Amino acid sequence: MIEVHHLTKRYGRVTAVDDVSFRVERGEILGFLGPNGAGKTTTMRILTGYMPATDGRATVAGYDIFDKPIDAKKRIGYLPETPPLYPDMTVREYLDFVARLKGVPSKEKKERVTSVMARTHVADMADRHCGKLSKGYRQRVGLAQAIIHNPEVLILDEPTAGLDPKQIIETRELIRGLGGDHTIVLSTHILPEVAQTCQRVVIINKGRVVAVDTPDNLTARLKGAETMYVQVDSGGADAAPVLSALPGVVRVAPSEQRGTLAGYEVESERGRDVRRELARSIVNRGWGLLELRPMRMSLEEVFLQVTTEEIPEETPTDPGAQGSMDPRTEGEVPVA
Numbered sequence: 001m002i003e004v005h006h007l008t009k010r011y012g013r014v015t016a017v018d019d020v021s022f023r024v025e026r027g028e029i030l031g032f033l034g035p036n037g038a039g040k041t042t043t044m045r046i047l048t049g050y051m052p053a054t055d056g057r058a059t060v061a062g063y064d065i066f067d068k069p070i071d072a073k074k075r076i077g078y079l080p081e082t083p084p085l086y087p088d089m090t091v092r093e094y095l096d097f098v099a100r101l102k103g104v105p106s107k108e109k110k111e112r113v114t115s116v117m118a119r120t121h122v123a124d125m126a127d128r129h130c131g132k133l134s135k136g137y138r139q140r141v142g143l144a145q146a147i148i149h150n151p152e153v154l155i156l157d158e159p160t161a162g163l164d165p166k167q168i169i170e171t172r173e174l175i176r177g178l179g180g181d182h183t184i185v186l187s188t189h190i191l192p193e194v195a196q197t198c199q200r201v202v203i204i205n206k207g208r209v210v211a212v213d214t215p216d217n218l219t220a221r222l223k224g225a226e227t228m229y230v231q232v233d234s235g236g237a238d239a240a241p242v243l244s245a246l247p248g249v250v251r252v253a254p255s256e257q258r259g260t261l262a263g264y265e266v267e268s269e270r271g272r273d274v275r276r277e278l279a280r281s282i283v284n285r286g287w288g289l290l291e292l293r294p295m296r297m298s299l300e301e302v303f304l305q306v307t308t309e310e311i312p313e314e315t316p317t318d319p320g321a322q323g324s325m326d327p328r329t330e331g332e333v334p335v336a
């Protein structure tokens with residue numbers, strides 16, 4: 001639905017977007033994640049036809065945004081970083097105006113404005129002037145104008161910026177509800193947002209794409225070997241030697257001890273799932289198996305890792321290169 005090929009944007013000597021490529025499938029919600037100044041807004045402005053690129057190309061809903069900008073723009077709803085509201089219009093007048101501008105047929109307009117106001121929870125402000133709205137309401141009216149013509153593609157630049165926690169949850173639900181029918185790209189630097197809303201994530205840093213994957217794979221991928229957390233009630237016995245002796249287990253590190261309960265981090269050979277063996281050996285000894293789960297890096301750790309050092313996009317099969325991606329051999333990730 002959206003294809004971006006080698007997009008580059010230079011402002012004088014600053015390269016804001018540097019050879020960025022990605023695609024978004026129909027109905028998908030893609031998170032565009034990156035620190036301040038990464039190039040998120042610039043990429044979105046180019047995709048929505050608000051700004052030319054220096055190089056590269058992009059298609060939206062089958063239309064090249066540079067060759068067929070009008071056809072492409074008709075199919076896009078855009079929430080810019082600062083919603084483009086007219087201060088002297090009421091919310092209803094403004095949405096009515098945008099609906100007309102975006103070609104909503106006049107007999108459908110009234111109903112469309114009403115339903116969009118309900119969906120974005122702005123109906124109680126329908127007769128308030130846009131200039132007198134709070135930031136959160138401005139943001140929601142911005143979202144309302146983006147979806148008023150029911151576009152196939154939504155490009156949302158930090159849709160939850162400035163919202164209170166309740167509004168954030170409502171907006172995330174709204175966006176999730178729009179996915180499926182709509183193809184959505186949203187930018188954010190809020191990590192729970194991508195984990196909760198997006199099916200796939202593009203992480204961008206200094207204008208370059210540094211990772212593309214599902215939130216789940218991102219957190220799993222950067223882990224070196226597989227590590228499980230196991231909690232056992234062994235009645236006081238040391239379970240470490242038993243777990244270490246299992247085939248495929250590379251290392252066992254005790255992590256906590258409370259009375260007869262003990263937690264262990266069990267590292268296994270890469271790609272080898274030792275959960276069955278772990279469970280069987282614990283239960284066969286008559287011990288209690290209280291917890292058994294894979295340990296993963298948090299999305300936050302992944303984000304810091306990929307934005308503070310560049311990693312290859314594909315996981316290399318060369319064990320040497322793998323080692324350099326292992327957070328445990330890299331030491332602390334510097335936080336700027």
Ligand SMILES: Nc1ncnc2c1ncn2[C@@H]1O[C@H](COP(=O)(O)OP(=O)(O)OP(=O)(O)O)[C@@H](O)[C@H]1O
Pocket residue numbers: 011014015016034035036037038039040041042043189
């Ligand atoms: N009009 C402009 N002229 C010159 N440089 C610009 C302009 N707009 C953006 N830049 C630069 O381009 C880079 C990318 O900016 P952009 O606004 O796309 O980042 P962003 O990822 O949206 O950041 P944020 O999270 O702060 O919104 C930055 O270095 C910024 O300073």
Ligand SMILES: [Mg+2]
Pocket residue numbers: 040041042081157
């Ligand atoms: Mg921005």
